[in-house]
């Protein structure tokens with residue numbers, strides 16, 4: 591799969607069905623967040639709802655049970671998936687985020703050996719897990735996601751992260767906790783963001799920062815803080831001194847030789 595001109599392309603992509611329910615383009619530097627949802631029902635009614643101009647809702651993508659993808663809104667345009675929502679000091683998450691809907695029926699009620707959704711469909715025990723929602727204290731029954739869906743959502747998120755510099759992945763249940771319970775405990779949301787955001791970020795940073803360098807200025811002050819007025823740790827470093835680079839901050843490197851402290855990065859050449 592790949593993203594071209596704000597559209598997803600590839601084998602798993604079933605179609606583009608244009609939804610009229612959207613605002614204009616995201617502001618500069620946005621989106622920086624992905625919000626995960628479930629449809630609370632099968633694919634067809636979800637598609638109808640999310641493309642119906644009278645129901646002012648949409649999402650960028652719907653992932654069906656077989657992992658196939660339908661796109662409704664291009665990724666550079668604000669879709670209407672979050673509703674009344676907030677996170678940190680942000681209010682109204684539509685203008686910050688790409689919304690992915692996954693076809694799933696949500697919480698189920700057990701009667702005898704049958705599990706039923708809110709709209710009356712019956713599910714086999716193999717399609718059900720008992721788990722406690724992050725916003726609740728007691729376990730309930732939930733419709734499971736398929737392996738194909740989870741795999742597809744991983745790949746989609748990875749692509750969207752790479753293309754748009756996404757920093758955060760959230761569940762609708764986290765940005766509208768009093769109203770919403772999707773994607774719910776059947777979806778491995780914590781695993782997804784740990785795998786795609788934390789690990790990736792740490793390897794990227796490690797790859798960008800050189801390990802060692804050599805002082806290129808005649809003398810180079812080494813300071814306790816990464817600022818021009820930071821107190822000096824020791825006598826200045828001499829030209830040619832080899833340093834180990836530990837950390838970077840706004841044009842400064844924290845380095846160690848015999849002493850440790852901050853130097854102006856411009857005067858450290860890579861070796």
Ligand SMILES: [Zn+2]
Pocket residue numbers: 626627628671762770772
């Ligand atoms: Zn939702």
